[in-house]
Amino acid sequence: xxxxxxxxxxxxxxxxxxxxxxxxxxxxxxxxxxxxxxxxxxxxxxxxxxxxxxxxxxxxxxxxxxxxxxxxxxxxxxxxxxxxxxxxxxxxxxxxxxxxxxxxxxxxxxxxxxxxxxxxxxxxxxxxxxxxxxxxxxxxxxxxxxxxxxxxxxxxxxxxxxxxxxxxxxxxxxxxxxxxxxxxxxxxxxxxxxxxxxxxxxxxxxxxxxxxxxxxxxxxxxxxxxxxxxxxxxxxxxxxxxxxxxxxxxxxxxxxxxxxxxxxxxxxxxxxxxxxxxxxxxxxxxxxxxxxxxxxxxxxxxxxxxxxxxxxxxxxxxxx
Numbered sequence: 001x002x003x004x005x006x007x008x009x010x011x012x013x014x015x016x017x018x019x020x021x022x023x024x025x026x027x028x029x030x031x032x033x034x035x036x037x038x039x040x041x042x043x044x045x046x047x048x049x050x051x052x053x054x055x056x057x058x059x060x061x062x063x064x065x066x067x068x069x070x071x072x073x074x075x076x077x078x079x080x081x082x083x084x085x086x087x088x089x090x091x092x093x094x095x096x097x098x099x100x101x102x103x104x105x106x107x108x109x110x111x112x113x114x115x116x117x118x119x120x121x122x123x124x125x126x127x128x129x130x131x132x133x134x135x136x137x138x139x140x141x142x143x144x145x146x147x148x149x150x151x152x153x154x155x156x157x158x159x160x161x162x163x164x165x166x167x168x169x170x171x172x173x174x175x176x177x178x179x180x181x182x183x184x185x186x187x188x189x190x191x192x193x194x195x196x197x198x199x200x201x202x203x204x205x206x207x208x209x210x211x212x213x214x215x216x217x218x219x220x221x222x223x224x225x226x227x228x229x230x231x232x233x234x235x236x237x238x239x240x241x242x243x244x245x246x247x248x249x250x251x252x253x254x255x256x257x258x259x260x261x262x263x264x265x266x267x268x269x270x271x272x273x274x275x276x277x278x279x280x281x282x283x284x285x286x287x288x289x290x291x292x293x294x295x296x297x298x299x300x301x302x303x304x305x306x307x308x309x310x311x312x313x314x315x316x317x318x319x320x
Contacts, residue, residue: 004086006031007039011048011128017063019056046086046111047126049212064128065236067108075241078248080105080136086127088114090134091190091204098192098200101136104248108133108240129211130225131239134204137251143191143199148259148297150175150187153203155262156250157185158269160242166229170271173290173299173317177207178271181319182224184208203247209236260295267292276320277301279310286310287320 009029013020022033029036040058044050049061069083079102087093090107092114109132112125125132139145154171161169161177172178177185185207193199208225210233227233234242253261267273272290279286279301288303298309299317 002086007042008085010036010039011043011064012066014050014058014060015064015066017060019053019059021057025058043127048128066128067110067240068237071237072108072241072244075238076245078104078106078244081108081244082106083108085110087112089204090132091188091202094134094136094202095190095192098136098202103136103138104244104251105136106133106244125206126211130209131205131207131236131243133207133240133243134202135244135247137201137203139199139201139255141199141255142197143193143195145258146189146191146199146201148293149201149203149254150189151266151293151297152250152254152259152262153187153189153205153247155265155269156246157187157205157207157243159250159265160246161226161229163246164234164239164242165231166226169229169269171266171269172271173293174297174315179224179229181271182222184224184226184229205243207239207243209233209239258295259297263293263295272317272319278318278320280316280318281310281312282314290317 006029010025013025013028022036025036026033040050050058051061052058067083069081072078073081084093084107087107087109089112090109093107094101094105111127112132151171151174154175154177157177158169158171166179168179169184170178175187176183185205188204190202190204191199208223210227211225270290270292273292275290277288277290279299286301286303288301291300291302291307294300294309296309296311298311301308301310
């Protein structure tokens with residue numbers, strides 16, 4: 001893994017949002033002003049909004065709260081909490097260590113160089129403005145018991161965010177969080193295991209916390225961030241602790257009651273319940289009215305032909 005310690009120390013120095021001269025930064029880090037300039041360019045490529053003013057030095061556009069394991073663990077019990085500021089993918093990090101992880105282990109990052117979403121798509125992961133979190137969970141009931149788990153995780157995240165003041169957060173089938181019809185977060189669950197054995201799950205989420213418009217300019221759908229959904233944006237360490245606690249509790253409940261125990265909670269939070277939608281299934285488009293989910297996690301769509309369940313990894317839901 002590449003050593004980013006100098007760049008991370010530079011971010012920590014700039015995180016106060018004040019101006020720091022290149023000379024002072026260089027002296028503190030034991031490197032030249034030219035080296036500081038090169039590191040600044042890398043940090044900007046990570047999505048950090050750093051600017052320079054002649055005679056004053058470098059500054060972040062706004063103060064930055066960095067993730068801190070001690071602050072998170074002061075609020076929630078979490079065995080195996082790892083913070084790796086710069087990583088390829090938090091999901092992949094846990095997948096590579098499945099046999100060594102305690103139940104509920106979590107990996108957090110400030111920046112993902114190869115974050116991924118559903119169907120292998122890239123997940124945009126600028127440094128320090130969002131939350132990238134993956135959790136390991138073992139289901140002794142096997143792989144079949146994981147059906148519909150992304151819906152349960154969506155409920156957990158939405159309820160956690162509502163508890164922090166984001167009252168309008170909703171879930172979108174099968175693995176997104178929405179606010180005012182715009183994407184707020186995505187969920188990616190990856191699984192390993194063999195038939196008849198326990199399922200090893202890595203549950204990943206990317207939550208837009210305070211991502212700026214220019215950072216999300218390449219996203220091909222309407223999106224929003226938590227700053228717009230909350231009157232007072234919670235600190236990211238509090239946010240991480242709340243999500244970890246809610247996920248632990250919800251996954252334990254899921255092991256007891258299965259997906260059926262979450263249908264009512266899903267329907268209460270469903271962004272498109274009783275609204276006209278269209279399903280994109282390959283080249284085919286099916287239109288109807290969304291009527292919630294069934295006990296298998298299928299979307300129930302009412303059309304002229306009646307009520308029909310739809311389930312599968314290659315279906316995308318869109319509002320009409």
